[in-house]
Amino acid sequence: MKFYKNIYIIGVIAFLATGCKKLDLTPTDTFSELNFWTVNENVNNALNNNYSLMYNSGLYFYNDALSDNQFSNSGDYNVISAGFYTPSLSKFRNDWGYYYSTIKSCNLFLEGIDQNKTLPAASIDRMKAEVRFIRAFAHFNLTKWYGDVPLIDKNITPEEAQQIARTPKAQVVKFIVDELEAAATILPSKDEYDAGDNGRITKAAALALEARVLLYQGDRMTDVVAICEKLMNNQSAYGTYSLANSYSNMFSDPTVNNTNSETILSIQYVLPARTWNEYWDFAPRSVGGRVSSMAPLQSLVDSYIMLNGKSINDAGSGYDVSNPYSNRDPRLSATIVYDGYKWINANGTSKTIYIKPGSDPDRSALDEYSLTGQGTKTGYYWRKYFDPGALANFVSGNNLHLIRYAEVLLMYAEAKNSLGQMDASVWDETIRALRARVGFTDAGALNYPGNTNITNIIRQERRSELAMEDFRSDDIRRWKIGETAMSGWAHGAKFGDPNVDNGYIRVQNRKFEQNNYLWPIPPSDRALNSNLTQNPGY
């Protein structure tokens, strides 16, 4: 008996000893805040994480649907473009939250990196400058949409987040400009970076963004001119840039897209690990598109000039309403797929895209415009950013350009013009160069047209050059043309009832009010922070 008892007690002690586990457990697959920053590779990773938060493909493409370039039937884009600026819409809250999460991550980085004692001081300075750029860019996006916004330049506590008030827009802009100035002095130029650093934020990126920020203010054109001139005329100091040879290859050809003379900054993607695939919902369905969730509007199509340099409505333009897509700015077919479009596949073969109802000889008629199907709602599809190197379902590793040298030229033209300094030499450096690059040869298009209507010509040029690159919504807002551009019926191709609007499809009835130039501050945040005031009209 005693024997069993002893065995039993020994057994109990044995399994108590083996079965128990201590309570001080630390995760084995993560770092703690105490040791994270001391490892150099972690600092690099944290920097890369901030790059990934700089901007994203969803915002890049779909914000254009809030302009007269495009129509999207999905979610809040549909609602906002129709003019329903209900403050509680998720888009207003999500974007706000997204930019602030980027800012949080940047502030944590700027606070934490000083714990690292092993990286060279110069590297730390450069990395900080990269992150300061990203933080400034997020603030710029915020102030652009929301006006006065809390300026957050340090890692704040939850309690501070409950108290912080909106900083006047001018002060936010000053912060952004100062930060970009400072970053520009620290950052290497494109030529100073190693080849392996292609894609990093450069001196030129900081300056170009500064120019954009100033241009958007409308009253800093002299500064815009000065910065653009640095970038155009002092390339040995600021980096060598020029227009790429092929407009469409810059978006489509995977090699040109990644390495070209024109890109100043892009969101970097790499097949197959870091990709985007929004294009799946932009492409004609007969070539693999899923549903058409965003499509170009007639207004954008109409904005492309004729090869002779005239707008389609100008006298003597030669525009043929029954053959509307011929003799047009080559960027039209580089950007938009229209009825009868000759689509070039990835393997070089081609096929015709039939969009007009009843025109497709194939009974599936996948691309045809119809009220019931999942195809285009406007009668158009997208070509720009088509990636022939994409994986199945248009999973693409092509970069999305945030700042191109073309934009610098356009900013320069606009600023010079706005200062009353537009002339043939400025024209030749900017608009003519852009048009020549895409294949215009007619003198009517290339030569300086004089100052009549020049503002509209520059704006039209900007729209054609930068369509689908997330500029048009900004331009409508800073030019204050929302009441006209975003009002009334948005139209699609001429597939409708001939008695209604000359046969152009009615896509969406839009409205835009004075207060819509700024978005509402998300009410959910206002409920938690009584110091957050609301924009007028909401």
Add this chain to the structure above:
Amino acid sequence: MKSLGMLFIIMLGICSSGIGQSNSTINGVVRDSIGQGIAGVNVLLKGSKTGTTTNQSGSYTLTLPTGITSGTLVFSYVGFTTREIPVPSNGTLNVELANATSALTDVVVVGYGTQRRTNVTGALNVVSARDIGNKPVTNTLQALQGESPNLIIQQSSFDPGSGVNINIRGLGTLGDNTPLIVIDGIIGGNINTINPNDIESVTVLKDAGSAAIYGSRAANGVLLVTTKSGRRNQKSTVSYNGNVGWQNPRVLVEKVSAWDNAYYKNLSLVNSGLQPIYTPDDLQKLKDQGNGTWDVEHLLKNALFQTHNLSISGGSENNYYFISGGYQDQGSNFIGNGGTGADFGYQKYNLRLNQTSIIGRLKANLILNYTKTRNKTNSIGNNNIFADANRVPLNYNWKDSAGNYLTNPVASQYNEYGVLEKGGYNQSDVDEIFASVNGQFDITKELKLTGVFGSTMYNSTNFYRRMQVNYLPAGIYGDDRAVSDNNFKNLQLNTQLYAEYTKNLKEHSFKLLLGVSNENYTGRGFSIEKTLTDPFLGTPTTGTLITVGNSNNSIGVDATSISSAFGRLNYSYKNRYLLEGNFREDYSSKFAKGNRAAFFPSVSAGWLLSQEPFMDNINRTVSNLKLRVSYGSLGNQSVSSYQYQSTYFNYSSAYGFNNNVVGGAGYRQGNPAVTWETATNFNAGLDAGLIKNKLTVSFDYFNKVTDNILQAREDVPVLYGAGFPSFNIAKVKNTGYEVTLNYNLKTGGAYHTFSLNFADNKNTLLRLNADKTEQIVNQDVFSLLRRVGEPITQYYGYRVAGIFHDAGDVSKSPKPAGADVGPGDLKFQDLNNDGKIDDNDKTVLGNPFPRYTFGFTYRLAVKGFDIQIFAQGVGKRDAFLRGELVEPFHYNYGQTIYEHMTDYWTPSNPDAKYPRFANIGSGSNTNNWRTGSDIYKYDGAYIRLKNINIGYSLPTSVTQRWGIQKVRASLIGQNLITISKLNFVDPETTEFGNDLNLGSASNSARGYPLPVFYGFGLDVTF
């Protein structure tokens, strides 16, 4: 099955068996109140060690020691009244035992031990084996639905192998409400995979009085599962039971015909100021062409369901055992097999050994259980399948006559018929081993020491393969030919040591239990995904790519540990005044050092009024009456590990430079102050037995306040820029009651039993988040609300006041700003009478949690026949549904009208249920369907005839000739009839998990249909 058989033989070899030899014997049958023999009843000669147990048919033979001819026999069995009857002179003694719920003297399993039901002072219910077995379910929880009041079980999907929502007494916290599961004394077993036929009983611990001994994790109640074991001196028996039948998917939706659909589309366009798209010729053409096959029913089939269980049990003086093997196979109602291998469906294999050896004063018990499950499902997800099947009008077909899979302008991307037949599959395999050794040592007669060591080893693998299917005229599925493997393993170890001391001093009885335990958990997994694999084999080949983002070495890496001390003191005076105290002190690794410990005490008391002398004169009517009350606190620690620490993690593929991908580092904020949730619980109950316990009634009222509820902070604006870990913030009150009624009746040769349970509970949010008193989350087209002072989660939006009947009505009624509406559109209530419809008119529209839950069982036994009818249901629940089955031509994504939508407004049908049809984007559609009103609300109350079981047992006289103890054949029907106002989707399905989380996806009514089962069963005992 062959290997199972082998194992049985081996195990039999281990277990010794033998039956005592002696002189005079007593024979008889022990039956329950409905005349069925009860297996396993202990028959003991009082004051001796002489005893036996009844066999499967309830008969027993007890051999008395030499020279003994008189005395008292004690008949006892868990769930039944213990009876003491003098030894008869003629050697035959047939006994009837009253069953558990009608008795107060049986033994029930409680935390770390058993208790006589008389002495129970907490609130608990016992569900016994016969209420669990014999139901065609693969998951024990499905079998428990409706069996115990306020044990609320909701199936969110009826797909084979899918889990259920389970909670006890409703929702007491905003976090996890799942009760603690304890299987054979080991915390954290998997109740989803245990074989229902292996279960002896399930005790549901509901209040602090009964559950506090499980302390920090018992706030949501506890389910104590006890599995079957052999018994001392039990003759070896072999039992088989099984059932086989067909599951017929009950599809509740019906599309209108193709031509009607086209007509409605025209109507919808015209109502929106647009041109009709179908000419009269088109409509005629559609009519001539007839309906196609594109619907849900063509994707479904009747599927086989079978379960087979074999068990062997027996025992000698010092050894007893129970061995069982089970096989359950639930075929999926979906057609196809994904292109290769077995059809879709769920299989489960269980193997169990329970062996006890008595070596002097040591009783050693070993339980080993192995479970294997396999679940094969489609590669695209049920949601997509039902959505695509639902949203396409009936003029289209899944296949053409040549067998090609077709696409059409509405569903141009995928053909789900092709996906089911050829598009690959998702197969999960889970292996679980549960082992527990338990030693009980009687140090003295009064002091017992028990040590328990248990472990659960869990290994799951998931294999996913997407295969390419080409469609006509266009569309391809699965051309990325993705293949992925996931593996996850965890190990749970549980060590307990406790001592129990019993002392009786005249009229005072004491029982003291003290113990310590540690439980710990470690887990880790990995995954790999490749695309462009070999089209035939799914293996890597030329061009194969690895999906970096979905290929990881270490996922779910986690470890937790919890150490505890616990105890219980029972005291009773004169067996009529009862007092019990429980405590548990827990230390959890999930919290920082200073916040780790928590103490959870409870006290409870009972008064057996019926034992009082002053009750003597009425105890013919009131045979039993007990009052109970308990008060105490319970804890909850449902947060993930390490939340008290801020951590940084590296990940791959964050960004790229020069077309080379680079990794990134993210962070998670910690909350060093995170600690326990505490639920303070009050319970008052009454148990009564009337008319010789023929009618028993049990009633409980409870009030539970849970404080420091673990929730992410919601009081910080998103401009803060980061997510939060859990904080101890919210507070919820939950009150309710439960009633159980049992009535036994004997008419002639027929035994009837009626059992009814009924319960309700109501939760109230007392604090949401610091000083934030309200949270509204937009949920697709309506909103969910959390507001202090009201139920924790409610639907929120405009209330429909009716349908505009004419232009005058439109112009004089308040409308949302900018609304472009006409007759036939919805009118909303202007609750604040300010002449306009805006946010201030939004109001609470409904409560998604089930109220007034009930279960009803009727049993009848006449001669060899027995019938059991079981119904359960929910008295009140609001269900919001959206999507193509609710909104006509939903977003143009749906292009269909269903029969249940056809009561729509027209000038000639002004009292319609639904507004007029209108196209997406029109003012009407925006007003009627985009505005978030109770147009989306449905009444989710239902009553379901859940189970009917009609059996016939061959007379023992017949079977004994064949050497068989029992043969019973039965007819089984499951889910036969459901009555509900919600008639196009099963009313049980819900969008919510077990916490009514505001982040839950909305219910698109795309659920797997309820399978209706018809089959037969067979029980044979040798």
